[in-house]
Amino acid sequence: MKTIRIGIIGAGRIGKIHADNLLRLPQTEIVAISDLFAGPELEAWAAARGIRHTTKQTNEIIANPDIDAVFICSSTDTHVPLIIQAAQAGKHIFCEKPVSMDIVQTAEAIEAVRQARVKLQIGFNRRFDHNFKRVRELVQNGTVGSPHIVKITSRDPNPPHPDYVKVSGGIFMDMMIHDFDMARFVTGSEVEEVFAQGGVLIDPVFADHGDVDTAIVTLRFSNGALGVIDNSRKAVYGYDQRVEVFGSKGSVAIHNDHPNTAEISTAEGIMRDKPMNFFLERYNDAYIEETQQFIESLLEDKPLAVEGNDGLQAEKIALAAKLSSQLNRPVKIGEIPELYNQTLELA
Template sequence: MSLRCALLGAGRIGRIHGTNVARAVEGATLVAIADVDAAAAGELATRLHVPVVTTDYRDLLARDDVDAVVVCTPTATHHDVLMAAIAAGKAIFTEKPIDLDLRRIEAINAAVAAAGVPMMVGFQRRYDPDFARVREQVAAGVVGEIHVVRITSRDAVPPPRSFIATSGGIFLDMTVHDLDMVRFLTGREITGVYARASVLVDRMFAEEGDWDTAVLTLSLEGGLLATIDNSRRAVYGQDQRVEVFGSAGVVAAVNHTVDRVVSADASGGRSARLMAFFPERYVDAYRLEMQAFVDAVRGGRPMPVTGEDGRRATAVALAATQSARENRYIAVT
């Protein structure tokens, strides 16, 4: 039987997930959409031929013909939305971060465990084929003992001011993906962070109490080290690279370009531009992530990315925020 899904939130990320559930994921059907913006919900429902539209997500949680919810509402709403979905007994896919407060995340995770409902957290980069292949090679021993992980993550387009104000800041919104990737690639926990951050792209970030550029140094179990550099604007396109270096070698994933064609003449060589932004760069990852969620729910298997994964990445992101503010190393427990 197809997993009947309701989309909660029809913004940018909601449109990505909703389109995948409706058109690209096997074993799932998009049966309803909720968004406080009736026009946004209606436009997406029309485009995807979804029969039920509402401005109140609770209407969908009460329906017997909804098996699962895909939560793409603003992070500040997650606690109430997730608690209501848990109480309704729905399977849950939720975008990251689960919440901006560790105590609320722990309460949500405890409620999930008590109710016995499945909940998966959306860290789509785990499903990027290149990054997944890096992890496979690291796990197979290609690099030997891991020494250093390096991640570059630079967005092509800065977020709007309205988003920054409720996002929790660069570390909780953007870097949290990279922190999860460090855990994913190494299989080790992060034990501490030293972060420095600046406003170099747009004064708007400072006005909202945030930064747009950051560099982190991480310590991990076993003495491993990792570095992450972030920017909210890379004028040349979406810059997403990872490298794992160890005693026996190195494995790396390079940037994606709009095509793989290169040319050269007497003036030099040329290659295609990088992907325009994250939706294009991670188109496969978003689809594969949602397929993994649907397959796990239908098969009664454990969620591949758990609430605890979400909690751990958020804990380091909060520590990085503290480190940047206080200019000191912060241990993570």
Template sequence: MLNICLFGAGRIGAIHAANVAANPNAQLTCVVDVFAEAAEKLARQYGARVTTVEEALADPEINAVIIASSTDTHADLIEQAAEYGKAIFCEKPIDLDVERTRACIETVKRTGVTCLVGFNRRYDPNFSYLKKQLEDGQLGNLEMVNITSRDPSPPPAKYVQSSGGLFRDMMIHDLDMARWLLGEEPVEVYAAASCLIDPEIGQQGDVDTAMVTLKTASGKLCQITNSRRAVYGYDQRIEVLGSEGMAQANNQLENSVVVTNHDGATGAKPQHFFLERYAEAYRHELNNFIAAVNGTEPVLANENDGLMALLLAEAAVESLQSGRAVRL
């Protein structure tokens, strides 16, 4: 039975806590949060105790940590947890700074702890199934990937400021999916982007609408389409073309009902946002982490994947500024 400490009792922390509770091989032992009330509420619900970072890491009974606290705490917590030999599940990103990320990875590698970085989409059953088609050769040789990723509504401009911007905060998930599906590192990155939705986002120096093109050494191509606003909800689709066919992972809808009348045939919208759409992905992700700690599975996304996606985001930013494709 794995004893897990959760850092961060917010919305995503609560999801991981529930998934730990549902896993027969793990239990939530303690919770840490700067907001005592949030920590206590979650601890009470799952029979865990509230504690501090120091106490939790020093406790030899604790085998693993889940880092779901604010982004600026990730790298420090990873390093400390690694030094104490705890297995680490860390929400993305490791850090918004490449050098800080590299240093952090060094520590993880040196200490040899298990480290899962939260690229939750790799665990989505639809995307997993699509990837399986590729790996099983059902689609022949992969030639093209098209990723559509749109949020239902833009975040507050204030959030944008601390987020690292659209490429490092939002598209990083798509860049990771691109790497994962292409099965080969992109060597060329081009970005075009605009601020069309919220002028305040532009005033923060960020964009809200973006298209990125990736190319691998063997010539595979990938397009990513991002928007901070899709009035119809969270739009998360992937399409791949191979020499033997195409596979498309479409949105999951709110329900299966279609109403047909004078206006046409109207079906449901996509599930609203990531908590609904990726509920199952979060469950698989947590289970993969626990299995990895128990040595029965490798993690599906590790610290190195965290770095590589960040490097692609950095290249996209550079391309946007220079108007050139950036070579890696």
């Protein structure tokens, strides 16, 4: 029985989640885990899981001939160089989203992967969620007919820490990028044009960093469909994750997942508990499924469920949305290279 030997780069929250999920898979072995802040704490954590090697040196992962695949879970700015190095070392790669904040660099990373003939899966975990998979299925099997209108709602229960706002890349690249991928995933169509509107309605800290906390983006797809995404950094009732695809033969709408189905009736009204709290809880099963499918793709040499190009396309749409918001006009994805250069010149 073949085993995929894994090295994990980055032992933050998401790196540890992937590690725990990988440990459940029979044909997987975690060989080593690296982190800038590796030390006794990480060692203890690793030991409890039978992971023998911890290190501060990324290179000890990349250069290790006993490692078949790496999980890149370090900060976004390290993704591209690590992908290139890992690809050149012949490792398969799972990389968290976004690949980078810079579509030229993302494209370079993808090119390196292509040349090395390794596999690269991007961490768009929502593609593996029971609800959103069902939407895609109902579009693909024709139940809703040709998509006409796509609506995606994605609202976080709480804004990120102010320190993170500064380096997040902004709402479009940090948060809505998931929804751009979802739009492509559920429709099976490319986005051609976007128009973005944003506002600072929750916390002025977003304005301080040239960011917004509330945004609506409309999309025009290559198959003629229209779409709209709304994001908020703060929904007091909890994590709000919905999608609706309306088409010529019907529609499918996803409601939130709740921790239970209890309907509580009192003199005040009819109540149910708030949706599942946040992404780690809400997408717990999707995270498990995404690692599982990555490992299966390696074991059976099957196509990946999310490829490098999916990461690149979502980044392009995010960039277009950001520019649209700044220029207050619709931006075509096809304009991105040119606008991108202008933006660089202006900066």
